[in-house]
Amino acid sequence: MSLIKSISGxxxxxGGAPGDGLSPLDIVxxxxxxxxxxxxxxxxxxxxxxxxxxxxxxxxxxxxxxxGTLTAMGFDVINIGPASTPTTExxxxxxxxxxxxxxTASHNPKQWNxxxxxxxxxxxxxxxxxxxxxxxxxxxxxxxAEVDDLGHEYTNNTYNLRHIEQVLALDxxxxxxxxxxxxxxxxxxxxxxxxxxxxxxxxxxxxKNIIELNCEPNGKFAHTPExxxxxxxxxxxxxxxxxxxxxxxxxxxxxxxxxxxENGEMFVEEYTLxxxxxxxxxxxxxxxxxxxxxxxxxxxxxxxxxCEYSAAAVGEVNVTTKMKETGAIIGGEGNGGVIYPAxxxxxDALVGVALFLSLLAKSGKKVSExxxxxxxxxxxxxxxxxxxxxxxxxxxxxxxDKFAGEQITDIDGVKIDFEDSWVHLRKSNTEPIIRIYSxxxxxxxxxxxxxxxxDIIAEMI
Numbered sequence: 001m002s003l004i005k006s007i008s009g010x011x012x013x014x015g016g017a018p019g020d021g022l023s024p025l026d027i028v029x030x031x032x033x034x035x036x037x038x039x040x041x042x043x044x045x046x047x048x049x050x051x052x053x054x055x056x057x058x059x060x061x062x063x064x065x066x067x068g069t070l071t072a073m074g075f076d077v078i079n080i081g082p083a084s085t086p087t088t089e090x091x092x093x094x095x096x097x098x099x100x101x102x103x104t105a106s107h108n109p110k111q112w113n114x115x116x117x118x119x120x121x122x123x124x125x126x127x128x129x130x131x132x133x134x135x136x137x138x139x140x141x142x143x144x145a146e147v148d149d150l151g152h153e154y155t156n157n158t159y160n161l162r163h164i165e166q167v168l169a170l171d172x173x174x175x176x177x178x179x180x181x182x183x184x185x186x187x188x189x190x191x192x193x194x195x196x197x198x199x200x201x202x203x204x205x206x207x208k209n210i211i212e213l214n215c216e217p218n219g220k221f222a223h224t225p226e227x228x229x230x231x232x233x234x235x236x237x238x239x240x241x242x243x244x245x246x247x248x249x250x251x252x253x254x255x256x257x258x259x260x261x262e263n264g265e266m267f268v269e270e271y272t273l274x275x276x277x278x279x280x281x282x283x284x285x286x287x288x289x290x291x292x293x294x295x296x297x298x299x300x301x302x303x304x305x306x307c308e309y310s311a312a313a314v315g316e317v318n319v320t321t322k323m324k325e326t327g328a329i330i331g332g333e334g335n336g337g338v339i340y341p342a343x344x345x346x347x348d349a350l351v352g353v354a355l356f357l358s359l360l361a362k363s364g365k366k367v368s369e370x371x372x373x374x375x376x377x378x379x380x381x382x383x384x385x386x387x388x389x390x391x392x393x394x395x396x397x398x399x400x401d402k403f404a405g406e407q408i409t410d411i412d413g414v415k416i417d418f419e420d421s422w423v424h425l426r427k428s429n430t431e432p433i434i435r436i437y438s439x440x441x442x443x444x445x446x447x448x449x450x451x452x453x454x455d456i457i458a459e460m461i
Contacts, residue, residue: 005030005134006429009124011105011114014058022113027065032144033137034101034117035073037129042098042120047151050095050118052080052088052159053103054252055192055217058113062103066115067153070101074145077153082193082217084254085116086348087163092122093344094162104253107226110219123345124317160197163350164204170342172283173354177361179206185357186211186244186260188235190225191218192252194349201350205357211244227251227258227336229266240264246360246367248353255347256336259356261367269336270295274374276338276352277330279359281305286329289322291315292415293424293437294334300375313412314426320345334379380446382436383428384454390461392427392434398460399425399453423449 003012003021010030012022019026038049049070053059059082067077075098080091085102092100098120105112117125117133125133136142145151167173185207189195195215202210213235214222224231227249235247239260247260259267259275267275274297277288281301287308290298302309312322312331320339323331332339337347340355363370386392400414407417413426413435421440428435436453440446 005137006130009114009116009130011108011112013111014113015111022062024065027062027115028069029140030115030133030137031066031069031101032073032142033133034099034115035070035075036136036142037133038075038099039073041129044096044098044120046076046096046098047074048076048078048095048097050078050080050088050091050097050100051103052083052085052091052100054084055082055195055219056105056113056221056252057110057219059103059219062113066101066103071151071153072144073142073151074149075151077151079153079155080159081155081157082196083159084163084193084197084350086255086344086346086350087159087197089118089122089346090163090166090344091156091159092118092120094159102253106253107251107256109224110221121345123320126317126321160200164197164201166343167201167350167354168204170340170351170354172280172342172358173205174358174361175204175206178357181357181361182209183207183245183357183360184209184211184243186213186235186239186247187215188213188232188247188249189215189217189254190221190223190250190252191216192221192225192254193217194250194252194254197254197350198248198250198353201353205354207357211238213238221252225252227256227269229268232258232260232266235260236264236266238264246357248349250349254349257338257349257352257356258336259367261371263368265368267367267371270334270377270379271297271371271374272336272352272356273330273332273334273338274298274301275359275370276340276355277301278305278374279355280330280340281307284329287326289319289326289328289331291319291333292409292412293426294332295377295379296422296439297375297377311409311415316347318412376441377439378441378443378446379437379439380443380450382438382447382450382454384434384436384457386432386434386461388432390432392432395434395457395460396425396427399456402456421445421449423453425453
């Protein structure tokens, strides 16, 4: 069993002893700690928190405990029911709430669930705020409300529709062009909440021909839910005969978007953000941001439009912080996470679907033809296991010194930029490993670069 406590939330497997997984006692402890933090830090005059959840099997159980704990802490709860992460973020702002909790383990398998914690702006807590919640939980520095001060639960099931309406209202979403294109679209929503909201969005965009795969929100994930190529063989096989113009795959909480080309091949999730940014920049020039482990293709496309690109540390909150600092018009992460501030500051697959279909309709190209217009890179994702006694920080510092003559970024591990490639080394916060991401023109070159770094580290230790 596993329980992982981090600034981005509390994630664990269901079952087992308290502290061993995400048990009911752990859910109460961390929810109460979050409520205590919110009460001390919100600028809102109300005491309201929004709760949404994905469709995984433990969702109702976890939801009941979280709602009960929040009302026991004296907060009113707006329960929006099964909803995506971006929908919950939007609801926090619309309700002028003090914060929000999303009950989802994102791309993790069915035995996992998590509490993802939002501030009053509908955005994830930052590093310092997350650590404060963990401190309160560790010290059990919270008190429950007296009987006359208990909160109440209110149900609001309108937010899927409100989210769709907000997407349709975006200036760059061209529903008329999409309708005229008469696309056939395949959707794989891994039997979670995307199975409801993505087909609803497509119909609202004017798409009449929809092939639904795994769109029953019963939490029985039809495949490993992370939307990466090795998990998407079903939709790939379905599309291999040209049955659909494009395929969309979302993870259980619908904040990541993977695209499948009309021939059944992967568009590659790194290029979700690249393509959508290209479309946005062509109409509204501005700066862009992605994290250090994302493809260089976004930088290249941004420069092609005469605009500025910036890199942020890995993590959605770090990307959104950098986007605000630079006034970026679009940003995100290479895992298929598109952040479009015109909608809100959060990864949003609904926004991604609507903008990509607008791009596709206006381009007059097939998805595979569109892909060829972008810089071609391949990313290799490796890791190196170490023994617990090894000082990982010292290893990273030594690697940085060895490549001092290259362009180095050390805001999050060590990234080394070469003329035609890069490698990014980050230590894990939960196990003695170094994650090694590398990018080059071909996968063979990317793997070779990663192996070169592994060999250097092996010599050091």
